[in-house]
Amino acid sequence: DTAVSQTPKYLVTQMGNDKSIKCEQNLGHDTMYWYKQDSKKFLKIMFSYNNKELIINETVPNRFSPKSPDKAHLNLHINSLELGDSAVYFCASSQHSTGELFFGEGSRLTVL
């Protein structure tokens, strides 16, 4: 059983399109995250979310928005995609905001 699963694994799209990446965790954790890993492997937090609080990294453009239908899911929606959005996006979860992070396998987004 995959603890943190995200779909799709690969996504190729044109500039200007809107796309979503889905994430689900079956660990019973109450906090979920989205990280962006660029081509140089730098990992940066984008969002942290539990049922009480959304914390947004202030450097994230407002074209990116997390949507959580329930505490096991945190989807990432991206509007008006740009070339610079090309990266691998990782979903993660933890028990409370102070627990070990469990990452998904990543979704590689390529914007043409």
Place this chain on the structure above:
Amino acid sequence: GENVEQHPSTLSVQEGDSAVIKCTYSDSASNYFPWYKQELGKGPQLIIDIRSNVGEKKDQRIAVTLNKTAKHFSLHITETQPEDSAVYFCAASLNNAGNMLTFGGGTRLMVKP
């Protein structure tokens, strides 16, 4: 905010040798320092962590040391094996807060058989 620097960016060792990866951090208030291993095509996975109330922690072939005064911490892998080949990330945060983890730039470790 916190800034974490990691060196080297790539490291090649012969199987059986030791590997050392070093990180420095800027925020003296940081008190939690995890290390993550990312294998090809996978997400990062926690391999060891250390809190500021200890100077060293060991788990089989891996160990982490922390020097709070100098604001640096290191990962040591002994008797390296080909399966240790991966990208390793250090990170720092306040109070083990996942939403406040700042990662280093990563080290690609290659263990040659």
